[in-house]
Amino acid sequence: MDIPADIRTPLDDLRHRVPKLTEAAIDYGLLAQRTGFSVKLVWILGYGLLMRAIGDDGITPQRFSMLELIGCNPGLQQIQLGNALGLSRSAATLSIDFWEDRGCVQRRADKADRRSFGIYLTEHGEAELARLRALVLEADTALTGALTEAETAELRRLLGKIHL
Amino acid sequence: MDIPADIRTPLDDLRHRVPKLTEAAIDYGLLAQRTGFSVKLVWILGYGLLMRAIGDDGITPQRFSMLELIGCNPGLQQIQLGNALGLSRSAATLSIDFWEDRGCVQRRADKADRRSFGIYLTEHGEAELARLRALVLEADTALTGALTEAETAELRRLLGKIHL
DNA sequence: TATTGTTATACTCTATAACTATA
DNA sequence: TATAGTTATAGAGTATAACAATA
CATH class of the missing domain: 1.10.10.10 (Winged helix-like DNA-binding domain superfamily/Winged helix DNA-binding domain)
Structure with missing residues (x-):
């Protein structure tokens, strides 16, 4: 099962929504050290990735x-x-x-x-859900594309420790 | 510098906004396995924590x-x-x-x-920013209260690898 | 009286586009 | 023509409150 090209390298096109905290031109001060701010940036990326993978503005x-x-x-x-x-x-x-x-x-x-x-x-709903699940899984995989599998697992463990 | 009591044990009061994915009553299916969903839940917690620490609805x-x-x-x-x-x-x-x-x-x-x-x-702005910084830092520390310092550092590293 | 769902309403936040004044 | 900022407007998404039907 191939991952579509526009999902394989997805984050780069979305970065305009997300500041690069390490860029010399602007000092992000406290923001660069806040876990909560990093979480927000990743959330924005994940949201954009998912919206694009689904390709239907109605389905958020x-x-x-x-x-x-x-x-x-x-x-x-x-x-x-x-x-x-x-x-x-x-x-x-x-x-x-x-x-x-x-x-x-x-x-x-x-x-x-x-x-x-x-x-x-409905029956149609079952089919639609199956279709969307595949897209959602791909987008979620793409979100952690810069991480190894072990790192992704660790990230999930740490996030879970916070919200579970 | 003591952390105020309502910030020290903060997450419990905010959990009503955040589903417990492990609860037996409801099956979260794919959502429970999605990194992006966990990120969203942590973002909601962090947002609520920060709003409460600041204590001024205008200052988001x-x-x-x-x-x-x-x-x-x-x-x-x-x-x-x-x-x-x-x-x-x-x-x-x-x-x-x-x-x-x-x-x-x-x-x-x-x-x-x-x-x-x-x-x-302005001068007043400097003072206000200093005041808010302290509250923001406390809230951000509280967000990762369930993690060790090493885990928090690792979480930040992994998040940074995604959005940087 | 309390609860499920619907509807009316208002609020917040955002973006787009039109507008003013500069460049 | 293009750009910085403002304003008008519209859209999405949310909650609260009033309402209808039922418990």
Whole structure:
């Protein structure tokens, strides 16, 4: 499975969004020493990489996360999906609306509690999720392209120690 | 110099914004394996930590970055400041307006080119920047509180390898 | 009364484009 | 013509609050 050329060397085209802290012309002072600032720069790169890999402005990383969550947890309530991604009820509604409009998810009435729905992928949604997963994996691999596998594993371990 | 109590144990109060990927109830699927997703979660934590440490909704991490940049590079043009932070001209204007309204920065006419200004800190701005730097450093230290110093250094090295 | 979902609304941040004044 | 800065405007994404239906 070849990685498309525009994903293989991806970061260089996105660097205009991200300051080079070592450039002589500008002194970044404290920013250059802040872990949080480095995290932000890498987040910007990862976001841009993912957007480009997906190639559809409507499908943001956040919306992909929603679709992935639905695929892995069929039947969840909207409020549970929202909580799992740190979204308000209304933001979850809108995110699910987006995928419903694209024919990827279905709201099924919950017979036990008629206030709520169970959210499920449609067949088309399954296919779309499979397609996107491949792109997302490639973009994520590209993000750590400058690192060895051992370094990538260590990076993930350290990030996980912070947020887990 | 003691770290305030609400910064010393900071992450726990912010976790509601950040899913625990290992929780049994929900399967995060691909998301749990994505470096980019972990980066995002850590970014959310760092952002929240910094906002809380600063304790002034107007002063965002982005605006702090602008002030720090002005402090470290007095006399830069607005457009240069914007470029250094990945901002458009209009966004840079607004960010500098914010600090000017607070009496922290000054636009000084450039005698050689009357279209542009040199941006400088005021005395009050110097003091404000010094005050904020201490808070920012504490918040950044708190972000990596779960890591040893060696681990924090390694995390920074790995992040730098990606964005530098 | 409390909860699920929807809708209306407002807010923040951003970029683009039009505009002014210089160059 | 091009550039620095400002302003007007629009877009995306979010949250809060009011609302309807149901518990």
